[in-house]
Amino acid sequence: MAFSAIFSQKSFTCFSSFPHTLRRTNPLLPPSVRVVRAAAEPEAAAAKTEAAQSGGSAQPAEAAAKPKKPVYSMKKGQIVRVDKEKYLNSVNYLSVGHPPYYKGLDYIYEDRGEVLDLRIFDTGEYALVAWVGIPTAPAWLPTDMLIMSDSLKYERM
Secondary structure, eight states: HHHHHHHHHHHHHHHSSOOGGGGGOOOOOOOOOOOOOHHHHHHHHHHHHHHHTOOOHHHHHHHOOOOOOOOOOOOOOOEEOOHHHHHTTTTHHHHHHHHOOOGGTTHHHHSSSSEEEEEETEEEEEEEETTTHHHHHHHHEEGGGGEEEEEOOOOOO
């Protein structure tokens, strides 16, 4: 904190020593940018004044309505595998367009994958899974088709 205070004092004195003749006076250059308030700000101010005039206090109700943290079924860093039967019967597999029992995807059933991120979308809870040692991009998969590992120790099937 002391460093930033000293730095700001020095930078203030440094900039104050510049002459003010460096302003643009060339008519060929475009004019300076002027900051204009957004249209939503007067509406918010009008809503506050209406609430104050009506005698109601809208601020405590708004402050109390914080968005709740989502509760996930697993956590980041969890080691997972994909359930083969659920994946082969899912929309995710059909959208890829592979032939039935395609052998190129066997690594998602046999090798370990790590959960990088969790999100709740309109269609349910999804996990971003990256496979360790496999040079492929991570994939968003529904958490209901993932098999969680209890420990970080890994044995290939």
